[in-house]
Amino acid sequence: MNVRLPQSPWLPTIAFIVLIGPFALDFHMHYPDEMYYSDAAVRMTQNGDYLTTFLGNGELRFKKPILTYWAVLSGFNIFGISAFSSRLFFLLAGALTVVLVYKIGKVTFGDKNIAILASFITASHPVIIFSSTRSIPDILLALFITLSALGFAGLLRYGDNCPKKYLWMLYVGLGLAFEVKGLPAVAFGGIGLLYLLINPWKRLSIEKLLYFPAIFVGLVIAVFWFVSMYLNYGTTYIESFYSDQVGIRVSTQIIHVLTNLILATLLMGGMFFPWAFFGLQNLKKNIKLMLNENREFLGWVLVWIVSIILMSAMVTKFYERYLLPVVPLTAVGLAWLLSKNPTLSQSSGMTITLYVFGFLNILVIVFALLLNVGLGTPWYIYVGIFLGVMLVICLFFSRKDKNSAFSWLAISIMLLFYNGSFITYQLSLPHQGKQIADFVARNAIPKGSKIAFVGNLHHASKIRIGLGNGYFLTNLSRENYMESLNEYDYLICEEDVKIQLSHASFKAEPVSLNWDPKLIPEMVQGIFTGNSQKLLEQKGKKYYWIEGIYRSGNLK
Numbered sequence: 001m002n003v004r005l006p007q008s009p010w011l012p013t014i015a016f017i018v019l020i021g022p023f024a025l026d027f028h029m030h031y032p033d034e035m036y037y038s039d040a041a042v043r044m045t046q047n048g049d050y051l052t053t054f055l056g057n058g059e060l061r062f063k064k065p066i067l068t069y070w071a072v073l074s075g076f077n078i079f080g081i082s083a084f085s086s087r088l089f090f091l092l093a094g095a096l097t098v099v100l101v102y103k104i105g106k107v108t109f110g111d112k113n114i115a116i117l118a119s120f121i122t123a124s125h126p127v128i129i130f131s132s133t134r135s136i137p138d139i140l141l142a143l144f145i146t147l148s149a150l151g152f153a154g155l156l157r158y159g160d161n162c163p164k165k166y167l168w169m170l171y172v173g174l175g176l177a178f179e180v181k182g183l184p185a186v187a188f189g190g191i192g193l194l195y196l197l198i199n200p201w202k203r204l205s206i207e208k209l210l211y212f213p214a215i216f217v218g219l220v221i222a223v224f225w226f227v228s229m230y231l232n233y234g235t236t237y238i239e240s241f242y243s244d245q246v247g248i249r250v251s252t253q254i255i256h257v258l259t260n261l262i263l264a265t266l267l268m269g270g271m272f273f274p275w276a277f278f279g280l281q282n283l284k285k286n287i288k289l290m291l292n293e294n295r296e297f298l299g300w301v302l303v304w305i306v307s308i309i310l311m312s313a314m315v316t317k318f319y320e321r322y323l324l325p326v327v328p329l330t331a332v333g334l335a336w337l338l339s340k341n342p343t344l345s346q347s348s349g350m351t352i353t354l355y356v357f358g359f360l361n362i363l364v365i366v367f368a369l370l371l372n373v374g375l376g377t378p379w380y381i382y383v384g385i386f387l388g389v390m391l392v393i394c395l396f397f398s399r400k401d402k403n404s405a406f407s408w409l410a411i412s413i414m415l416l417f418y419n420g421s422f423i424t425y426q427l428s429l430p431h432q433g434k435q436i437a438d439f440v441a442r443n444a445i446p447k448g449s450k451i452a453f454v455g456n457l458h459h460a461s462k463i464r465i466g467l468g469n470g471y472f473l474t475n476l477s478r479e480n481y482m483e484s485l486n487e488y489d490y491l492i493c494e495e496d497v498k499i500q501l502s503h504a505s506f507k508a509e510p511v512s513l514n515w516d517p518k519l520i521p522e523m524v525q526g527i528f529t530g531n532s533q534k535l536l537e538q539k540g541k542k543y544y545w546i547e548g549i550y551r552s553g554n555l556k
Helices: 011-024 034-047 067-079 083-109 112-123 126-132 138-161 164-181 183-198 212-233 236-247 254-270 275-279 283-313 320-338 348-375 379-400 402-428 432-442 457-470 481-487 495-500 517-529 532-539
Strands: 450-454 472-475 490-494 507-514 541-547
Touching (some): 011 083, 011 112, 011 126, 034 067, 034 083, 034 457, 067 083, 083 112, 083 320, 083 457, 112 320, 112 402, 126 138, 126 320, 126 402, 138 164, 138 183, 138 283, 138 320, 164 183, 164 212, 254 283, 275 320, 275 348, 348 379, 379 402, 402 517, 432 507, 432 541, 450 457, 457 472, 490 495, 517 532
Parallel strands (some): 450 472, 450 490
């Protein structure tokens, strides 16, 4: 059996969508920051104001520009309000980033093999994958910085004879990136433009870079939301935005900065495992070859890598996703480096690495089967697991075709997320929003009802999506929720809150019960002892539907 993959530029993108999609397009391991964007987008569908962003408690939030909110809103408007639609455009943003990486590789080197390898490295990068499965700004920032990077690549390739389309990509990409996350786009744009002007190998004239039609459009895209908010809210939004971008982000403690610097440096290399491991072979010799071949591109990649590491070092709290904007460009550089070792795909190290990832996938599949057989699952989950098994078998047979080794390595990494989604299915689904939506439908709760929520805020976000725009869910704080309960028709709350209420004055029904991911040992124990449902009832996370609180007139 010879499993050979076609060397198609679309294969990395298709593999990314197919293998990451099951993990991305439902609330597998819901990320807390998603609530800021989905809460505001639900509110937009209800009030028709597509510029102003609100928190789940009704307060204004100006910490991030508008494009991330619009990405969620677009999914809601096209496909309806659901977990799928809240994340769809972020998965597609990741897939488009993979496509743009191919374009950068092709423009820079004119080599299809380098471009495809760069696309596979990007598609299998864990931070790219995780960011594409969450409705937060980071993958959109990476996408638009990569679009801008394609413009930079064209300018480096063609110099002053560069077609104008690359200038459009550069400036429009930076404008869109600013409208996603603000100042990081300014930093990357400024560093990139300065490099184009001063690099000693292929400098560009300032007249070439000052292409005013593209600059004007990029500026309009970048500032239109800020102008709108200033006209409506004055300096209030500026203070909030500045605090988020600079005030609470920038650290002045030297020890903290040095710690972040070391961590960012280690992660920048570690996140490219195992690709970076293979790239280290014959490194000195290959760097010399790269300097002779295209030193202006190598210089640009190194400048951006050093810049993102230094910027990440300056933050008060470091996240690995801060490195994301330069991952696509770094993948192109790494693919170029790997191309200098054409025998790597046939090496024993590559064979061992493929087998290691293959066996990791087998372990994930076995655990997924244990959970799903033991706890019960729909039939289509078993179909998905069967497809995962078939792909792992193909992975082991792939060693007969040495030319597809790098492609299969990337697929084996993505397969971990695909197969892992059958584990997270039991941990995360059906989520609170789906369970409560089913309860509301069964009990014919009137549309337009005002519902209060007291509990975990990112659970509230899932519930808000489950209810859709026909119900008005508002988050209340644990400290003073009783003061405003008379403004709402119903209450959804955790068990400890239910206990605080007067038992004589309301009707309570359990509407949501979920495993806590921290309880995996208990889940496995319950499977082997046959009492998993009892353990779930005892230790699971519960929410209650409360009505009639004021019919008897009293609260404690």
